[in-house]
Amino acid sequence: MSAEPGTQGVPDLPACVFLLFGARGDLAARKLFPGLYRLAAAGRLPDQYAVIGSGRHAPDSDDAFRDEVREALDDSVDDLDEAVARELLSRTSFVASDADDGSDLAAWVREAEEDLGDDVLRLVYLSVPPGAMSGMVGMVGREGLAERARLVIEKPFGLDLESFGELDRDVRAVFDEEQVFRIDHFLGKEAVQNVLALRFANALFEPAWDRSSIASVQVDVPETLAMEGRGSFYESTGALRDMVSTHLFQILGAVALEDPGEWTADAVRRARAAVFEDVRPLDPSRVVLGQYDDYRDEEDVEEDSTVETFVALEAWVDNDRWRDIPFHLRTGKAMAETRRTVTLRFRQPESSVFGSGLAPDELVLELTDEAQVHVDLLGKRPGPEMELAPATMRLDLGEELPDDEPLEAYERLLLDVLQGDHTLFAHADETRRLWEVCQPVLDDRPDPLPYASGTWGPQAALDLPEGGWRLGRHDAYAD
Helix, strand or coil: CCCCCCCCCCCCCCCEEEEEECCCCHHHHHHHHHHHHHHHHCCCCCCCEEEEEEECCCCCCHHHHHHHHHHHHHHHCCCCCHHHHHHHHHCEEEEECCCCCCHHHHHHHHHHHHHHCCCCEEEEEECCCHHHHHHHHHHHHHCCCCCCEEEEEECCCCCCHHHHHHHHHHHHCCCCHHHEEEECHHHHCHHHHHHHHHHHCCCCCHHHCCCCCEEEEEEEEECCCCCCCCHHHHHHCHHHHHHHHHHHHHHHHHHHCCCCCCCCHHHHHHHHHHHHHHECCCCHHHEEEEEECCHHHCCCCCCCCCCCCEEEEEEEECCCCCCCCEEEEEEECCECCCCCEEEEEECCCCCCCCCCCCCCCEEEEECCCCCEEEEEEEEECCCCCCCEEEEEEEEEHHHHCCCCCCCCHHHHHHHHHHHCCCCCCECHHHHHHHHHHHHHHHHCCCCCEEECCCECCCHHHHCCCCCCCCCCCCCCCCC
């Protein structure tokens, strides 16, 4: 069970057992094991650690499981460092478990801890369907694995307000809130965090970040990907639960945040929770659901499925800063582009020098791994006449800071869990409030409208914002 101590570990991090439920799943392959590898390659893991995967279906052997992990690393990591990969794999094993029986797993965890030293941290990661979470949490508690543990829960956190309440009750029966990390990887993205830096660190933007200057806000996260083997998952969740109640509202929270006063977990989470308390429960008449034409032909999808693969909606934040300013959120599968774009559309200038009907200025935040910021405005066209022409100012932090490497979202969030930093994780109160906001749509769900793959969604959604969506316009910025 033992492995040689790592040479790049972080000395002030405690020895740790990473206990990954759902370790043979898609998320583990695409994000969790690559995230652990990147932390190891950067010297950000503890000197002493072990990785134990678990799930109902065991591979033929630990070596077979390591081969699966190695294949996942080859698929996800460019320029794989063989020495780092070998070290990670040498510390990796698999033990089967389920909600009814975790005795073998608990024994293996304790054996690993004997090799690692005293007071070993347990990082328990639940990458399992929402319906399986309560059972796994109960098993972890019965087997005595919650002591010295930090629990990471993958979204969605339940499937509605009632099921979230049941899950939260079951989690609280085993773990204290300070032990719980509800992970939303959009909050771990450098670009989402840069929204806060851009606003609060720059006097150019902060005074204009309110209803007196801004006419509307758009949060637009379309994807060209269709199901890609996730038909079964989508049949149980749909786009509203998968994307809106988590990712898109978390981006809204970052945009609408009041000044937290300091960059600490308590201050940022209080400010974020305050914004969500001010979000008006959604009006189903201002929500458009859609389903792309070929969805019912996907693997593991019912032939008469009414699950939505697209959502566009109008939201309102009822406080002094944002009252009467619409926030339009859109996301969907099999759409025209893959983007993560926030657009703040400014009001028309009060001056009448150049007449009325001018194109509004727009501050555009491209939430790519290397944050990009565009300001669309009007200037004088070169020449003898006073004629206006559109122009764009651009800031590309990847070009401005070429020697700085952004952390991938899961790399950052796993490191935060190791360090016990809750800043970028959702508190139970935030999560409960977002389900309260979304529940009216779940109770009075609009019928999904069809849309063709490779488009921007149903016409009713295109008509939702006054002035239309930025993405999809003929003059929208394209990478």
